[in-house]
Amino acid sequence: MTPAARLSAAIEVLADLAARRRPVAECLKEWGLKHRFAGSGDRAAIAGLVYDTLRRRASAAYVMGSDEPRALVLGMLAVVRGLDLDAITRLADGARFAPAALSADESARLAAPDLSSAAPWVKGDYPQWLDPYLSAVFGDERTEEGRALASRAPLDLRVNSLAGTREAVLEDLAHHAPVPGSWSPLALRIALDAEGKAPPLVAEPAFLKGLVEVQDEGSQIAAILAAPVPGSQVLDLCAGAGGKTLELAALMDNKGQIYAHDSDIRRLKPIHERLQRAHVRNVQVRAPRGTADVLGDLEGHMDLVLVDAPCTGTGTWRRNPDAKWRVRPGALAERTADQAKILADAARFVRPGGRLAYITCSLLDTENGAQIRGFLERHGDFAVVPPAEAVLALGARGLDLRAAALESPEGLLMTPRRTGTDGFFVSVLTRTA
Missing domain, CATH: 3.40.50.150 (Vaccinia Virus protein VP39)
Incomplete structure (x- = not known):
């Protein structure tokens, strides 16, 4: 699939999510079953687009002036992935399998995305009704806390000390470039790839032998x-x-x-x-x-x-x-x-x-x-x-x-x-x- 086709698929998944209000994992799974031509790389890329959109849904909607699936995905490209107007225009050009070409209003909004005047819950990308609760805990820092919560999570592992040592697991999983955690003496952390996809850890011998567990x-x-x-x-x-x-x-x-x-x-x-x-x-x-x-x-x-x-x-x-x-x-x-x-x-x-x-x-x-x-x-x-x-x-x-x-x-x-x-x-x- 082309990048533009993946974008269209993400919009389709988000439309299904809005219509049927069910967990996004179910929407993605159903889309994959209906579109078996999509390879694992395509499905991972589409999932990455969908999840990035959901992470920053409020700010994307604010930039685009709409919370329709198309607007959210286009806004995400600017707000999350940092694409400029030219790059987004090339993806949404109305070609076969691509999203329809940008309207004049969409182009104007994507040319200068600005969140400076947005409310804290928009900048922090969380539901408005939770603002008093987060304000009570974090005060003026709630926007920054929300933005951190809207980022991608790494893959954290816990070394099982009943089966081995962290040093041994570091060696066994060296091809995934794990690094020791900051706080727990049992923790290892693996960065995700550019699409936000984690490596298939459950197929690793270290996992099958009980040396590690997935645990934040x-x-x-x-x-x-x-x-x-x-x-x-x-x-x-x-x-x-x-x-x-x-x-x-x-x-x-x-x-x-x-x-x-x-x-x-x-x-x-x-x-x-x-x-x-x-x-x-x-x-x-x-x-x-x-x-x-x-x-x-x-x-x-x-x-x-x-x-x-x-x-x-x-x-x-x-x-x-x-x-x-x-x-x-x-x-x-x-x-x-x-x-x-x-x-x-x-x-x-x-x-x-x-x-x-x-x-x-x-x-x-x-x-x-x-x-x-x-x-x-x-x-x-x-x-x-x-x-x-x-x-x-x-x-x-x-x-x-x-x-x-x-x-x-x-x-x-x-x-x-x-x-x-x-x-x-x-x-x-x-x-x-």
């Missing part, structure tokens, strides 16, 4: 700050597919016992194969069974309870740019109610002197600090571990992380702009009695 460095840090101790008893209450469960097992050197649970048995499905591939031996999966309390025997006995809480996912917009335009106020209210219930449930499992680690991939105080403040009001036998103390789990790097992240009395907030990671909030509490 911020997620790795969250598990490290929870400070699981080898030989201890740990409950991963919202384990999902098991990403943090695997890391906890490695941090504990397969010693002690980890109980992996999730309220939705479907989310737990991948964990069994992942545990085997990662050489993990100290995890017991406790899947839900109707109304039975499958965790009742753990009450009051856990040294650590980890709550990777369901949230709006505002911190993961780099990886899920369509999600930020689909999130609604009702979803935020639903998530905060869920979080409060989960925290209350988690408290019953923590032994006196034990820890409770609360983690979200959200940037919103409503889901982060406010949840902890509300929890402490209802549970006077818990106290926050000061962030200055919690970061010591990372060693010397913890001090640098504390300086880079946004600190509050309740915990630490990592963001793409501040720490180069996805957005993660981490609060560690202890049960005092």
